[in-house]
Amino acid sequence: GAVVSQHPSWVICKSGTSVKIECRSLDFQATTMFWYRQFPKQSLMLMATSNEGSKATYEQGVEKDKFLINHASLTLSTLTVTSAHPEDSSFYICSARDLGQGDTDTQYFGPGTRLTVL
Amino acid sequence: GQNIDQPTEMTATEGAIVQINCTYQTSGFNGLFWYQQHAGEAPTFLSYNVLDGLEEKGRFSSFLSRSKGYSYLLLKELQMKDSASYLCAVRVVSTNAGKSTFGDGTTLTVKP
Numbered sequence: 001g002a003v004v005s006q007h008p009s010w011v012i013c014k015s016g017t018s019v020k021i022e023c024r025s026l027d028f029q030a031t032t033m034f035w036y037r038q039f040p041k042q043s044l045m046l047m048a049t050s051n052e053g054s055k056a057t058y059e060q061g062v063e064k065d066k067f068l069i070n071h072a073s074l075t076l077s078t079l080t081v082t083s084a085h086p087e088d089s090s091f092y093i094c095s096a097r098d099l100g101q102g103d104t105d106t107q108y109f110g111p112g113t114r115l116t117v118l
Numbered sequence: 119g120q121n122i123d124q125p126t127e128m129t130a131t132e133g134a135i136v137q138i139n140c141t142y143q144t145s146g147f148n149g150l151f152w153y154q155q156h157a158g159e160a161p162t163f164l165s166y167n168v169l170d171g172l173e174e175k176g177r178f179s180s181f182l183s184r185s186k187g188y189s190y191l192l193l194k195e196l197q198m199k200d201s202a203s204y205l206c207a208v209r210v211v212s213t214n215a216g217k218s219t220f221g222d223g224t225t226l227t228v229k230p
Contacts, residue, residue: 034217043205043222044161093160107151107218109160 002028002098006110014118020080021113023050023094029074030096034107038091050077076107084117091115122182122221124206130196138191138224140206151207151218152180152191161205163190193226201228 002074003026013019031052036044049057053086056069091114121143142146149168153161156227169184206221
């Protein structure tokens with residue numbers, strides 16, 4: 001099946017620093033990738049939709065200047081958390097749509113990145 | 119937006135059958151997904167329904183009724199490893215690449 005990787009799997013950083021998270025589709029091309037955030041015992045909250053070659057679409061309440069998204073190629077999207085603060089500590093998960101699955105249009109999730117901001 | 123409801127927690131016995139329900143209210147419905155998520159891990163795809171009816175895949179089956187805004191995930195021959203959170207997600211037709219909205223998830227505990 002389709003495989004999506006994320007790097008790093010976990011990161012600890014100091015408050016005020018920036019952290020970049022990579023999301024890669026390994027065996028398929030993904031024109032669209034999604035970035036989610038999940039707090040403990042809560043569901044996934046969509047942050048933004050990343051479109052290859054164009055600007056990301058952010059959900060209401062998500063600061064686009066704080067969460068920078070770059071979808072540089074059909075297999076790579078990056079999320080940069082700028083000037084991170086402790087409240088940004090969360091589990092960040094990306095997913096990619098495999099259009100090769102036809103109408104199913106399934107999203108395949110990366111393994112997630114656990115961010116801890118001290 | 120979409121309003122998705124599913125039970126918060128369920129408990130079942132190893133070897134038994136359990137049904138996890140999901141109801142939704144949305145416009146522009148374009149498919150319903152079920153995902154399994156173990157603690158600390160990312161969700162994994164289980165099933166997809168866009169037409170009414172039952173989709174069977176091994177021990178897992180998923181049912182959809184579009185007119186009722188209702189779906190269920192049926193797990194048969196439960197195993198201990200099935201203890202996880204099960205997420206119902208609804209996709210709508212939109213200009214935004216068909217994004218999905220997730221329910222809060224149902225935490226299933228399988229007991230011996």
